[in-house]
Amino acid sequence: MKMAISKMRSRFWNIVLLVASALLAGIAAGQNLTYRQDPGWQPPQAAVIRSNPLAQNTGAIGGGRKLFLRECSECHGQEGSGRKRAADLLLPEVQKQSDGALFWKITNGNARHGMPSFSRLPELQRWQLVLYLRQLPASASSASPAQKE
Amino acid sequence: MRRVTRYIFLFMLAALPAWAQESPYFVTYDHHLEEPGNLEVETQSNAGFPRHSEPSYFAPYIELEYGITTRWTSELYLEGQSRSGDSTIFTGWRLENRFRPLAREHRINPILYFEYENINEASRIQKEAPGHATEFNVPNSESRHIRAHELETKLILSSDVHDWNISENFIAEKNFSHNEGIEFGYAFGVSRPLGTIASAANCHFCRENFIAGAEVFGGAGSTQAFGFQDTAHYFAPALSWQVSDNSSLRFSPAIGLTSKSAAVLLRFGYSYEIRGFKDKLAGLFRSKQP
Numbered sequence: 001m002k003m004a005i006s007k008m009r010s011r012f013w014n015i016v017l018l019v020a021s022a023l024l025a026g027i028a029a030g031q032n033l034t035y036r037q038d039p040g041w042q043p044p045q046a047a048v049i050r051s052n053p054l055a056q057n058t059g060a061i062g063g064g065r066k067l068f069l070r071e072c073s074e075c076h077g078q079e080g081s082g083r084k085r086a087a088d089l090l091l092p093e094v095q096k097q098s099d100g101a102l103f104w105k106i107t108n109g110n111a112r113h114g115m116p117s118f119s120r121l122p123e124l125q126r127w128q129l130v131l132y133l134r135q136l137p138a139s140a141s142s143a144s145p146a147q148k149e
Numbered sequence: 150m151r152r153v154t155r156y157i158f159l160f161m162l163a164a165l166p167a168w169a170q171e172s173p174y175f176v177t178y179d180h181h182l183e184e185p186g187n188l189e190v191e192t193q194s195n196a197g198f199p200r201h202s203e204p205s206y207f208a209p210y211i212e213l214e215y216g217i218t219t220r221w222t223s224e225l226y227l228e229g230q231s232r233s234g235d236s237t238i239f240t241g242w243r244l245e246n247r248f249r250p251l252a253r254e255h256r257i258n259p260i261l262y263f264e265y266e267n268i269n270e271a272s273r274i275q276k277e278a279p280g281h282a283t284e285f286n287v288p289n290s291e292s293r294h295i296r297a298h299e300l301e302t303k304l305i306l307s308s309d310v311h312d313w314n315i316s317e318n319f320i321a322e323k324n325f326s327h328n329e330g331i332e333f334g335y336a337f338g339v340s341r342p343l344g345t346i347a348s349a350a351n352c353h354f355c356r357e358n359f360i361a362g363a364e365v366f367g368g369a370g371s372t373q374a375f376g377f378q379d380t381a382h383y384f385a386p387a388l389s390w391q392v393s394d395n396s397s398l399r400f401s402p403a404i405g406l407t408s409k410s411a412a413v414l415l416r417f418g419y420s421y422e423i424r425g426f427k428d429k430l431a432g433l434f435r436s437k438q439p
Contacts, residue, residue: 062349070394074424111219111252119254120172120181122312122345125357 038113043104050100054127064132067125071118080136085114090136102130172314173389175401175416176277176366177338179316180258180307182249183216188426190214193399193418195274197411199285204233206285208240208273215426220249230273236289241268241297243276247305254309262303262318270295275414277301279322279334280368282381282409298325313341314362330372338364340387358391367406381410396421 054060069078075086082088089095094102106126109117118126172179175193183189194209210228217223224245231237245264271292273283279301300323307316320334340362348355367382369375385403392398399418405411423429 059349060346063347066349066351067347108253109219111249114185114219116184116216116219117181117254119309120179120314122342122357124346128347 038110041105041110041113043101043108047104048098048101050098050103052099052103052127052130054124054131055099057131060124060128061131061135063125064128064130064135067121067129068132071121072129075114080133089133095134099127099130099134102133103127106130172316172338172340173360173362173387173399173401174316174336174338174340174364175385175387175399175403175418176275177316177318177336177364178247178260178262178303178305178307179314179338180249180260180305182220182222182247182260183214184424185216185218186425186427187216188213188423189420190423191418191420193274193416196415197273197275197285198413198415199411200405200408203285204235206230206232206273208275210274220252222247226274226276228268228272228274230271230289232271232273232289238271238289238293240272240274240293241266243268256308258307260303260305260307262301262305264301264303266297266299266301268297268299269293270297272297277318277320277334277336278366278368278381278383278410279320280329280332280371281374281379282368282407285411296326299323300325312345313339315339318366332371333369333375334367335369336364336366338362338387353392360389362387364401367410377407379409380407382406383410383414385414385416395424 068076068080072080075083076089077083077086080089082090087094097105103126105115106118106129108119109115118129121129172181175195189212191212191214192209193212194207196205196207198205208228208230210226212224212226214222214224224243224247226243226245228240228242229238230240243264243266245262248261248263250259250261269292270287271289275283302321304319305316306318307314316336316338318336320332320336322332322334324332340360342357343359343361344356347357352358363384363386365382365384367377368380369377370380383403383405385401387399387401389397389399397420399416399420401416403414403416405413
Protein backbone atom coordinates (compact mmCIF):
# COMPACT_ATOMS: atom_id res chain seq x y z
CA MET A 1 0.00 0.00 0.00
CA LYS A 2 2.81 2.38 1.03
CA MET A 3 4.72 1.54 -2.14
CA ALA A 4 1.69 2.28 -4.27
CA ILE A 5 1.24 5.69 -2.63
CA SER A 6 4.94 6.44 -3.04
CA LYS A 7 4.76 5.48 -6.74
CA MET A 8 1.71 7.66 -7.24
CA ARG A 9 3.47 10.61 -5.58
CA SER A 10 6.54 10.14 -7.73
CA ARG A 11 4.36 9.98 -10.86
CA PHE A 12 2.52 13.13 -9.78
CA TRP A 13 5.76 15.12 -9.43
CA ASN A 14 7.04 13.79 -12.75
CA ILE A 15 3.88 15.07 -14.42
CA VAL A 16 4.22 18.46 -12.69
CA LEU A 17 7.81 18.72 -13.94
CA LEU A 18 6.86 17.69 -17.46
CA VAL A 19 4.08 20.26 -17.66
CA ALA A 20 6.37 22.99 -16.26
CA SER A 21 9.10 22.16 -18.79
CA ALA A 22 6.64 22.14 -21.68
CA LEU A 23 5.29 25.51 -20.56
CA LEU A 24 8.78 27.01 -20.35
CA ALA A 25 9.76 25.66 -23.76
CA GLY A 26 6.54 26.93 -25.32
CA ILE A 27 6.96 30.43 -23.99
CA ALA A 28 10.63 30.54 -25.00
CA ALA A 29 9.75 29.44 -28.52
CA GLY A 30 7.00 32.04 -28.67
CA GLN A 31 9.31 34.97 -28.06
CA ASN A 32 9.20 37.72 -30.60
CA LEU A 33 12.41 37.70 -32.60
CA THR A 34 11.50 40.18 -35.31
CA TYR A 35 11.63 43.84 -34.47
CA ARG A 36 8.75 46.10 -35.48
CA GLN A 37 8.31 49.68 -34.40
CA ASP A 38 5.63 49.97 -31.79
CA PRO A 39 3.39 53.01 -32.24
CA GLY A 40 1.93 52.37 -28.78
CA TRP A 41 5.29 52.90 -27.07
CA GLN A 42 4.94 56.60 -26.34
CA PRO A 43 6.33 58.39 -23.28
CA PRO A 44 4.10 60.79 -21.36
CA GLN A 45 4.53 64.49 -22.08
CA ALA A 46 6.15 65.12 -18.69
CA ALA A 47 8.93 62.67 -19.64
CA VAL A 48 9.35 64.07 -23.18
CA ILE A 49 10.18 67.59 -21.98
CA ARG A 50 12.88 66.52 -19.51
CA SER A 51 16.31 67.72 -20.49
CA ASN A 52 19.57 65.85 -20.11
CA PRO A 53 21.45 67.11 -17.01
CA LEU A 54 24.67 65.98 -18.68
CA ALA A 55 24.00 67.79 -21.96
CA GLN A 56 26.97 70.13 -21.45
CA ASN A 57 29.21 67.46 -19.98
CA THR A 58 31.03 66.10 -23.03
CA GLY A 59 33.35 64.19 -20.71
CA ALA A 60 30.47 61.86 -19.88
CA ILE A 61 30.18 60.55 -23.45
CA GLY A 62 33.04 58.08 -22.97
CA GLY A 63 31.26 56.52 -20.04
CA GLY A 64 28.09 56.42 -22.16
CA ARG A 65 29.93 54.49 -24.85
CA LYS A 66 31.21 52.01 -22.29
CA LEU A 67 27.70 51.50 -20.96
CA PHE A 68 26.30 51.18 -24.48
CA LEU A 69 28.76 48.44 -25.39
CA ARG A 70 28.02 46.61 -22.16
CA GLU A 71 24.26 46.96 -21.97
CA CYS A 72 22.91 47.66 -25.46
CA SER A 73 25.23 46.31 -28.15
CA GLU A 74 24.05 42.71 -27.79
CA CYS A 75 20.74 43.68 -29.45
CA HIS A 76 21.44 47.04 -31.13
CA GLY A 77 24.89 46.17 -32.46
CA GLN A 78 28.19 47.84 -31.60
CA GLU A 79 27.49 50.78 -33.92
CA GLY A 80 23.84 51.03 -32.88
CA SER A 81 22.63 50.12 -36.35
CA GLY A 82 20.31 47.48 -35.00
CA ARG A 83 19.87 43.77 -35.52
CA LYS A 84 16.88 41.71 -36.46
CA ARG A 85 15.11 42.23 -33.15
CA ALA A 86 16.22 45.72 -32.10
CA ALA A 87 15.81 49.22 -33.52
CA ASP A 88 18.39 50.92 -35.73
CA LEU A 89 19.30 53.78 -33.42
CA LEU A 90 20.67 55.83 -36.31
CA LEU A 91 17.24 56.17 -37.91
CA PRO A 92 15.70 59.65 -37.94
CA GLU A 93 12.64 58.18 -36.17
CA VAL A 94 14.88 57.46 -33.20
CA GLN A 95 17.21 60.44 -33.37
CA LYS A 96 14.43 63.01 -33.67
CA GLN A 97 13.04 61.98 -30.29
CA SER A 98 13.83 64.23 -27.36
CA ASP A 99 16.43 63.34 -24.73
CA GLY A 100 13.63 62.92 -22.23
CA ALA A 101 11.77 60.48 -24.49
CA LEU A 102 14.88 58.35 -25.02
CA PHE A 103 15.59 58.40 -21.28
CA TRP A 104 12.03 57.25 -20.58
CA LYS A 105 12.33 54.41 -23.10
CA ILE A 106 15.64 53.23 -21.65
CA THR A 107 14.16 53.38 -18.14
CA ASN A 108 10.89 51.59 -18.85
CA GLY A 109 11.71 49.29 -21.73
CA ASN A 110 9.02 47.86 -23.97
CA ALA A 111 7.89 44.48 -22.67
CA ARG A 112 5.78 43.71 -25.75
CA HIS A 113 8.78 43.96 -28.07
CA GLY A 114 11.50 42.48 -25.88
CA MET A 115 13.21 45.73 -24.89
CA PRO A 116 14.18 45.32 -21.22
CA SER A 117 13.97 48.05 -18.62
CA PHE A 118 17.30 49.53 -17.56
CA SER A 119 16.01 51.17 -14.42
CA ARG A 120 18.62 49.18 -12.47
CA LEU A 121 21.25 51.59 -13.84
CA PRO A 122 21.69 54.81 -11.85
CA GLU A 123 19.81 57.77 -13.33
CA LEU A 124 22.96 59.58 -14.46
CA GLN A 125 24.18 56.49 -16.28
CA ARG A 126 20.91 56.34 -18.22
CA TRP A 127 21.44 60.00 -19.18
CA GLN A 128 24.97 59.06 -20.25
CA LEU A 129 23.45 56.49 -22.60
CA VAL A 130 21.20 59.18 -24.09
CA LEU A 131 24.25 61.41 -24.51
CA TYR A 132 26.07 58.67 -26.36
CA LEU A 133 23.08 57.85 -28.57
CA ARG A 134 23.27 61.43 -29.83
CA GLN A 135 26.86 60.85 -30.87
CA LEU A 136 26.19 57.78 -32.97
CA PRO A 137 27.14 58.59 -36.55
CA ALA A 138 24.15 59.44 -38.71
CA SER A 139 23.28 56.97 -41.41
CA ALA A 140 23.28 58.04 -45.00
CA SER A 141 19.53 58.37 -45.05
CA SER A 142 19.27 60.40 -41.84
CA ALA A 143 19.59 64.10 -42.47
CA SER A 144 19.49 65.53 -38.96
CA PRO A 145 21.00 63.30 -36.32
CA ALA A 146 20.40 65.24 -33.12
CA GLN A 147 17.20 67.15 -33.37
CA LYS A 148 15.05 67.52 -30.37
CA GLU A 149 11.29 67.56 -30.54
CA MET B 150 38.28 8.18 -1.51
CA ARG B 151 34.70 9.22 -0.66
CA ARG B 152 36.02 12.25 1.19
CA VAL B 153 38.08 13.30 -1.85
CA THR B 154 34.99 12.96 -4.04
CA ARG B 155 33.02 15.12 -1.63
CA TYR B 156 35.61 17.88 -1.69
CA ILE B 157 35.83 17.76 -5.47
CA PHE B 158 32.03 18.11 -5.61
CA LEU B 159 32.11 21.08 -3.21
CA PHE B 160 34.99 22.69 -5.09
CA MET B 161 33.12 22.36 -8.38
CA LEU B 162 30.04 23.94 -6.86
CA ALA B 163 32.04 26.80 -5.43
CA ALA B 164 34.31 27.40 -8.42
CA LEU B 165 31.86 27.47 -11.28
CA PRO B 166 31.12 30.84 -12.65
CA ALA B 167 27.64 33.09 -12.25
CA TRP B 168 25.22 37.44 -11.97
CA ALA B 169 26.65 40.45 -13.54
CA GLN B 170 26.31 43.79 -11.68
CA GLU B 171 22.88 43.89 -9.98
CA SER B 172 21.97 44.13 -6.38
CA PRO B 173 24.22 42.91 -3.59
CA TYR B 174 21.39 41.08 -1.78
CA PHE B 175 21.59 37.36 -1.13
CA VAL B 176 18.08 36.94 0.27
CA THR B 177 15.98 39.95 -0.75
CA TYR B 178 14.74 40.19 -4.34
CA ASP B 179 14.25 43.45 -6.16
CA HIS B 180 12.11 43.99 -9.27
CA HIS B 181 14.89 43.80 -11.82
CA LEU B 182 14.58 40.64 -13.86
CA GLU B 183 17.08 38.93 -16.13
CA GLU B 184 17.14 40.31 -19.66
CA PRO B 185 15.39 38.05 -22.18
CA GLY B 186 17.63 35.47 -23.81
CA ASN B 187 20.44 35.93 -21.26
CA LEU B 188 21.66 33.13 -19.03
CA GLU B 189 23.32 33.84 -15.74
CA VAL B 190 25.35 31.12 -14.09
CA GLU B 191 25.97 31.81 -10.46
CA THR B 192 27.64 29.99 -7.65
CA GLN B 193 27.03 31.00 -4.07
CA SER B 194 27.97 29.60 -0.75
CA ASN B 195 26.61 29.98 2.74
CA ALA B 196 28.91 29.18 5.64
CA GLY B 197 27.00 29.02 8.91
CA PHE B 198 28.37 29.18 12.44
CA PRO B 199 25.62 28.25 14.92
CA ARG B 200 25.69 29.24 18.57
CA HIS B 201 26.65 26.90 21.43
CA SER B 202 28.51 23.74 20.44
CA GLU B 203 26.54 22.93 17.28
CA PRO B 204 28.74 22.15 14.27
CA SER B 205 29.34 24.70 11.54
CA TYR B 206 28.27 23.98 7.98
CA PHE B 207 29.09 24.99 4.42
CA ALA B 208 26.30 25.01 1.86
CA PRO B 209 27.21 25.84 -1.76
CA TYR B 210 24.74 26.06 -4.60
CA ILE B 211 24.62 26.68 -8.31
CA GLU B 212 21.97 28.88 -9.82
CA LEU B 213 21.04 29.04 -13.51
CA GLU B 214 18.96 32.13 -14.22
CA TYR B 215 17.36 32.64 -17.62
CA GLY B 216 15.33 35.56 -18.91
CA ILE B 217 12.41 33.99 -20.75
CA THR B 218 10.71 37.27 -21.55
CA THR B 219 11.15 40.83 -20.28
CA ARG B 220 8.56 40.01 -17.61
CA TRP B 221 9.42 36.42 -16.75
CA THR B 222 12.64 35.03 -15.29
CA SER B 223 13.16 31.40 -14.39
CA GLU B 224 15.88 29.88 -12.22
CA LEU B 225 17.11 26.42 -11.38
CA TYR B 226 19.08 25.75 -8.20
CA LEU B 227 21.21 22.73 -7.32
CA GLU B 228 22.44 22.68 -3.76
CA GLY B 229 24.72 20.73 -1.43
CA GLN B 230 25.87 20.85 2.15
CA SER B 231 28.85 19.83 4.24
CA ARG B 232 28.72 19.74 8.02
CA SER B 233 31.76 19.92 10.24
CA GLY B 234 32.65 16.41 11.48
CA ASP B 235 29.82 14.97 9.42
CA SER B 236 29.20 14.19 5.76
CA THR B 237 28.89 16.11 2.48
CA ILE B 238 25.63 15.59 0.67
CA PHE B 239 23.46 16.79 -2.18
CA THR B 240 20.41 18.42 -0.62
CA GLY B 241 18.11 18.93 -3.60
CA TRP B 242 16.93 21.33 -6.28
CA ARG B 243 14.57 24.25 -6.69
CA LEU B 244 12.76 25.74 -9.67
CA GLU B 245 11.89 29.38 -9.30
CA ASN B 246 9.81 31.72 -11.47
CA ARG B 247 9.38 35.45 -11.14
CA PHE B 248 6.71 37.38 -12.99
CA ARG B 249 6.35 41.07 -13.39
CA PRO B 250 2.65 41.97 -13.77
CA LEU B 251 3.16 45.65 -14.64
CA ALA B 252 4.97 46.53 -17.83
CA ARG B 253 6.43 49.89 -16.84
CA GLU B 254 8.35 51.36 -13.93
CA HIS B 255 6.25 52.59 -11.03
CA ARG B 256 6.93 54.01 -7.59
CA ILE B 257 6.39 50.51 -6.23
CA ASN B 258 6.99 47.62 -8.61
CA PRO B 259 5.40 44.30 -7.67
CA ILE B 260 6.84 40.94 -8.67
CA LEU B 261 5.11 37.60 -8.16
CA TYR B 262 7.42 34.77 -7.15
CA PHE B 263 6.72 31.02 -7.20
CA GLU B 264 9.25 28.37 -6.29
CA TYR B 265 8.96 24.61 -6.14
CA GLU B 266 11.51 23.02 -3.82
CA ASN B 267 12.46 19.35 -3.88
CA ILE B 268 14.95 19.32 -1.03
CA ASN B 269 15.67 17.50 2.19
CA GLU B 270 15.89 18.82 5.73
CA ALA B 271 19.69 18.95 5.52
CA SER B 272 19.42 21.97 3.20
CA ARG B 273 21.35 24.92 4.65
CA ILE B 274 21.61 27.42 1.80
CA GLN B 275 19.20 29.66 3.73
CA LYS B 276 17.89 31.56 0.76
CA GLU B 277 15.37 32.83 3.26
CA ALA B 278 14.36 31.93 6.83
CA PRO B 279 10.57 31.49 6.90
CA GLY B 280 8.61 29.76 9.66
CA HIS B 281 10.46 28.63 12.76
CA ALA B 282 14.20 28.39 13.23
CA THR B 283 16.22 25.49 11.80
CA GLU B 284 17.50 22.78 14.16
CA PHE B 285 21.27 22.77 13.65
CA ASN B 286 22.09 19.70 15.75
CA VAL B 287 20.48 17.01 13.55
CA PRO B 288 23.16 14.92 11.76
CA ASN B 289 23.06 14.69 7.97
CA SER B 290 22.45 10.94 8.14
CA GLU B 291 19.04 11.69 9.67
CA SER B 292 18.04 14.96 8.07
CA ARG B 293 18.86 13.83 4.50
CA HIS B 294 16.08 11.24 4.66
CA ILE B 295 13.40 13.78 5.55
CA ARG B 296 12.19 14.98 2.18
CA ALA B 297 10.45 18.29 1.69
CA HIS B 298 8.32 19.12 -1.34
CA GLU B 299 7.56 22.76 -0.84
CA LEU B 300 5.87 25.57 -2.68
CA GLU B 301 7.17 28.97 -1.78
CA THR B 302 5.49 32.18 -2.85
CA LYS B 303 6.66 35.75 -2.42
CA LEU B 304 5.21 39.13 -3.01
CA ILE B 305 8.15 41.31 -3.96
CA LEU B 306 7.73 45.07 -3.79
CA SER B 307 10.63 47.14 -5.01
CA SER B 308 11.30 50.82 -5.66
CA ASP B 309 14.17 52.79 -7.17
CA VAL B 310 14.35 56.17 -5.48
CA HIS B 311 17.20 58.51 -6.47
CA ASP B 312 19.57 55.59 -7.17
CA TRP B 313 18.58 53.84 -3.94
CA ASN B 314 16.83 50.52 -4.25
CA ILE B 315 14.35 49.67 -1.52
CA SER B 316 12.86 46.19 -1.61
CA GLU B 317 10.39 44.32 0.57
CA ASN B 318 9.63 40.60 0.26
CA PHE B 319 6.72 38.88 1.98
CA ILE B 320 7.05 35.10 2.03
CA ALA B 321 4.52 32.26 2.43
CA GLU B 322 5.72 28.65 2.19
CA LYS B 323 3.80 25.38 2.22
CA ASN B 324 5.47 22.02 2.82
CA PHE B 325 3.44 19.27 1.14
CA SER B 326 5.46 16.50 2.77
CA HIS B 327 4.69 17.34 6.38
CA ASN B 328 1.89 19.02 8.19
CA GLU B 329 3.56 22.29 9.16
CA GLY B 330 0.82 24.66 8.10
CA ILE B 331 1.82 27.64 5.99
CA GLU B 332 5.04 29.31 7.10
CA PHE B 333 5.67 33.02 6.85
CA GLY B 334 8.77 35.13 6.48
CA TYR B 335 10.10 38.45 5.33
CA ALA B 336 13.16 40.10 3.80
CA PHE B 337 13.84 43.82 3.43
CA GLY B 338 16.80 45.36 1.64
CA VAL B 339 18.29 48.74 0.78
CA SER B 340 21.18 49.31 -1.62
CA ARG B 341 22.92 51.99 -3.62
CA PRO B 342 25.81 52.11 -6.11
CA LEU B 343 28.89 53.87 -4.73
CA GLY B 344 29.29 55.80 -7.98
CA THR B 345 26.40 56.95 -10.15
CA ILE B 346 28.25 58.13 -13.24
CA ALA B 347 30.26 55.81 -15.44
CA SER B 348 33.87 56.64 -16.23
CA ALA B 349 35.18 56.15 -19.73
CA ALA B 350 38.03 53.94 -18.57
CA ASN B 351 37.67 50.19 -18.32
CA CYS B 352 38.56 50.15 -14.65
CA HIS B 353 38.04 47.37 -12.16
CA PHE B 354 38.08 49.42 -8.98
CA CYS B 355 35.99 52.47 -10.03
CA ARG B 356 33.29 53.36 -7.52
CA GLU B 357 30.58 52.72 -10.11
CA ASN B 358 31.49 49.01 -10.02
CA PHE B 359 30.49 48.65 -6.37
CA ILE B 360 27.02 48.49 -4.86
CA ALA B 361 26.64 48.54 -1.10
CA GLY B 362 23.56 47.65 0.85
CA ALA B 363 22.04 45.89 3.80
CA GLU B 364 19.21 43.48 4.34
CA VAL B 365 17.23 42.03 7.22
CA PHE B 366 15.38 38.74 6.93
CA GLY B 367 13.68 36.21 9.14
CA GLY B 368 10.62 34.15 9.95
CA ALA B 369 7.20 35.00 11.33
CA GLY B 370 6.02 31.56 12.40
CA SER B 371 3.26 29.62 10.67
CA THR B 372 -0.49 29.21 10.62
CA GLN B 373 0.00 26.70 13.48
CA ALA B 374 2.00 29.13 15.64
CA PHE B 375 2.09 32.61 14.23
CA GLY B 376 4.53 35.13 15.69
CA PHE B 377 8.22 35.64 16.31
CA GLN B 378 8.72 33.01 19.00
CA ASP B 379 11.41 30.43 18.06
CA THR B 380 12.18 32.23 14.81
CA ALA B 381 15.50 33.23 13.26
CA HIS B 382 16.31 36.80 12.20
CA TYR B 383 19.41 38.21 10.56
CA PHE B 384 20.92 41.55 9.69
CA ALA B 385 23.35 41.47 6.78
CA PRO B 386 25.44 44.23 5.22
CA ALA B 387 26.24 43.33 1.61
CA LEU B 388 28.62 44.43 -1.13
CA SER B 389 28.77 43.55 -4.80
CA TRP B 390 31.65 44.25 -7.14
CA GLN B 391 31.31 44.12 -10.90
CA VAL B 392 34.63 42.58 -11.82
CA SER B 393 34.10 42.72 -15.58
CA ASP B 394 31.28 43.37 -18.06
CA ASN B 395 29.96 39.86 -17.51
CA SER B 396 30.93 38.87 -14.02
CA SER B 397 30.54 40.03 -10.48
CA LEU B 398 31.43 39.04 -6.94
CA ARG B 399 29.28 39.45 -3.86
CA PHE B 400 29.95 39.15 -0.17
CA SER B 401 27.70 39.43 2.84
CA PRO B 402 28.25 38.60 6.51
CA ALA B 403 24.92 38.08 8.29
CA ILE B 404 24.59 38.44 12.03
CA GLY B 405 22.00 36.40 13.90
CA LEU B 406 19.67 38.61 15.94
CA THR B 407 17.94 36.00 18.10
CA SER B 408 19.06 33.03 20.17
CA LYS B 409 17.50 30.70 17.57
CA SER B 410 19.51 32.22 14.72
CA ALA B 411 22.98 31.05 13.76
CA ALA B 412 25.57 33.44 15.24
CA VAL B 413 27.04 34.33 11.84
CA LEU B 414 26.44 33.45 8.20
CA LEU B 415 29.15 34.22 5.67
CA ARG B 416 28.03 34.35 2.08
CA PHE B 417 30.02 34.58 -1.12
CA GLY B 418 28.70 34.69 -4.66
CA TYR B 419 30.28 34.77 -8.10
CA SER B 420 28.21 35.20 -11.21
CA TYR B 421 28.84 35.11 -14.93
CA GLU B 422 26.31 36.29 -17.47
CA ILE B 423 26.13 34.84 -20.96
CA ARG B 424 24.48 37.54 -23.01
CA GLY B 425 22.44 36.46 -26.00
CA PHE B 426 22.61 32.86 -24.78
CA LYS B 427 19.46 31.94 -26.65
CA ASP B 428 20.80 33.25 -29.97
CA LYS B 429 24.15 31.57 -29.39
CA LEU B 430 22.44 28.30 -28.65
CA ALA B 431 20.16 28.64 -31.67
CA GLY B 432 23.23 29.41 -33.80
CA LEU B 433 24.64 25.98 -33.07
CA PHE B 434 21.65 24.35 -34.73
CA ARG B 435 21.29 26.78 -37.64
CA SER B 436 22.12 25.41 -41.08
CA LYS B 437 25.30 26.72 -42.67
CA GLN B 438 24.94 29.18 -45.57
CA PRO B 439 26.11 27.70 -48.92
